[in-house]
Every structure is written in structure tokens, then in C-alpha cells.
Amino acid sequence: MLKLQKLNEHFPVNIDEVWMLVYTNRNKAIYSLRSNFIEGEDFNLYQMGKVVSSKELRNGIKIDAKLSVSCMEYFVARKSRSVFEVYRKVFHKTAEILQEPSLITSKQINAKISWIKGCKSLLRLNENSTLLLLKQVGDPLGLPTPDYTSSNGILRSASELLKKNERNITAQKFNEAAVAKGYIVELERPAAHGKTKRFKSITEKGKDFGENQVSPHNPKETQPSWYENKFVELLNTLGL
Structure with a gap:
């Protein structure tokens, strides 16, 4: 959903990605969409890959629809409040976390690395133990570290x-x-x-x-x- 919000599209949500969240039938989902939301503002209808109005729909041809992000939220909420609440909590909490500035500064990372270097020197740690300490610093930050180190024997x-x-x-x-x-x-x-x-x-x-x-x-x-x-x-x- 964060990616959808960043897209420069008014209708980025394909109905085939969301209707099964709260409906058991695709046709009922499209009927609900057309009955409760504004065509051209909340959603667009498509047939054979082209935008069509409700008056231009042709029988026997599959109807597709694309929704705005806000329409998608209300589309789900109108049918099932419980599903929407789960979505809202997860999505908006994720957005808050991603928008927060990093809590770990480069100065703190350098301090941790210096501490590891000190441990390696003072305690004469082997490469594998040093790697384990580095992973404790790097993994939470998504920093790459080797999966293993070589050893001189068992x-x-x-x-x-x-x-x-x-x-x-x-x-x-x-x-x-x-x-x-x-x-x-x-x-x-x-x-x-x-x-x-x-x-x-x-x-x-x-x-x-x-x-x-x-x-x-x-x-x-x-x-x-x-x-x-x-x-x-x-x-x-x-x-x-």
C-alpha cells in the first residue's frame, strides 16, 4: 500500500486485488462499487483494456475496475469493519515507522564497531566470534555481513x-x-x-x-x- 500511495496514478488499485477480502463474488463487489462510489472520481471501469462509462458497458464482456487508494479503504470498510481495522492498524503503523528518522546514528554504529574491534584485540577472538558480534550490529540495520568465516580446523x-x-x-x-x-x-x-x-x-x-x-x-x-x-x-x- 505504501508503494500504491507513491505511484503517480489516480486509480492504482485493481479490484481483483481486493474484492476477495470482503466479498465472496466478484460481480457483487463490482455492483457494490458502482452503487456506493462515484465513477470517474473514486473508480474507473474498463472493458478490453479501455476506460468505459457505465452507459457504455457491453454485455458478455468482462468488466474490470481500478480504484483510488481512499476508495479502496472505504470499499473494504463498508463491507467489513473488522477487516478494515486490521488493515488500518498495520498499514498506518508501518507508514509511521518508515517516516521516522533513524534512531541509530552513524556515530553510534562507529562506537559499536570500535567496541567489537576492542573485544577482538583484547580477547583475541577468532573470526567466527567477531562475525557474530558484527551481525548483532549489522542485521537489525539491514547491513550485509558474510554468512561464515574460514577456520584452520575443527x-x-x-x-x-x-x-x-x-x-x-x-x-x-x-x-x-x-x-x-x-x-x-x-x-x-x-x-x-x-x-x-x-x-x-x-x-x-x-x-x-x-x-x-x-x-x-x-x-x-x-x-x-x-x-x-x-x-x-x-x-x-x-x-x-
Whole structure:
């Protein structure tokens, strides 16, 4: 309907697009149109693609009609107020939203992008986690972002890989060894009630063996994940 209003046409609405909203029969819809509205002002009649007046209508030839936008609204409202109310609420609310100035300024977008860059740098996020953060900014604004990023291998948690490789050690012991050798570092972030929350992040030294992903529990934390095909090498390097 917004497109119809923008068209430079007095009668942009084809009756075949609206009569079934409130009528069960097309002929009854055209009869109602001719009986209740002004020909030439609210609607035009057509036969064989040409505008004709009611007096010029020929029997046996299909009658078409085109309505003005205002006529279409009343045409629906006269027959079914409930249908018209649904139309009115949806259409006019949509028009209001489209006419409102953007609530998000370029300055705010740049601030969000800078925040993402800071997270990527400080937390050493992998490409996929960075993309997820970018999508949170871009998707609501209709901005394009890639659907996926490339990875250097299959990523799994330390617990999964320790179990898969049948190593009789806990993830806690693995993390302690990785911290001691500089492959993982412990970071802190503010938490509720003035407390701090500690979490782990893969260092530059450890990036050959894994990637930092955004924690599903908090976007301000990382969750180390390790390459499946390099995990045994990492264990040997850590002496485990």
C-alpha cells in the first residue's frame, strides 16, 4: 500500500486485488462499487483494456475496475469493519515507522564497531566470534555481513579432546599446564555486586593450536577451543 500511495496514478488499485477480502463474488463487489462510489472520481471501469462509462458497458464482456487508494479503504470498510481495522492498524503503523528518522546514528554504529574491534584485540577472538558480534550490529540495520568465516580446523573443547584421545587428566589440569607454559592466560571482567569474574583466553603463543570463541554465557568472556588435529601435539608440548 505504501508503494500504491507513491505511484503517480489516480486509480492504482485493481479490484481483483481486493474484492476477495470482503466479498465472496466478484460481480457483487463490482455492483457494490458502482452503487456506493462515484465513477470517474473514486473508480474507473474498463472493458478490453479501455476506460468505459457505465452507459457504455457491453454485455458478455468482462468488466474490470481500478480504484483510488481512499476508495479502496472505504470499499473494504463498508463491507467489513473488522477487516478494515486490521488493515488500518498495520498499514498506518508501518507508514509511521518508515517516516521516522533513524534512531541509530552513524556515530553510534562507529562506537559499536570500535567496541567489537576492542573485544577482538583484547580477547583475541577468532573470526567466527567477531562475525557474530558484527551481525548483532549489522542485521537489525539491514547491513550485509558474510554468512561464515574460514577456520584452520575443527574446534572442540579441551574436555572433549581429552576424552577422545583417552588422556586420563582433567580439563582443569590441562588448563593449569597451558597457563604455566604461556598458551593460556587468565583474564578478569567486572561482575555483579562489585565482584570480578575470571575466564581463560588463548594467548598469541597458543593461537597455532586453537581459537578464542565468545562464551555463550557472556559476550565479554572468551571460551578457548582447540584444533582437533593439533591437540595431541599440544599435549606433548605441555608434557601431558
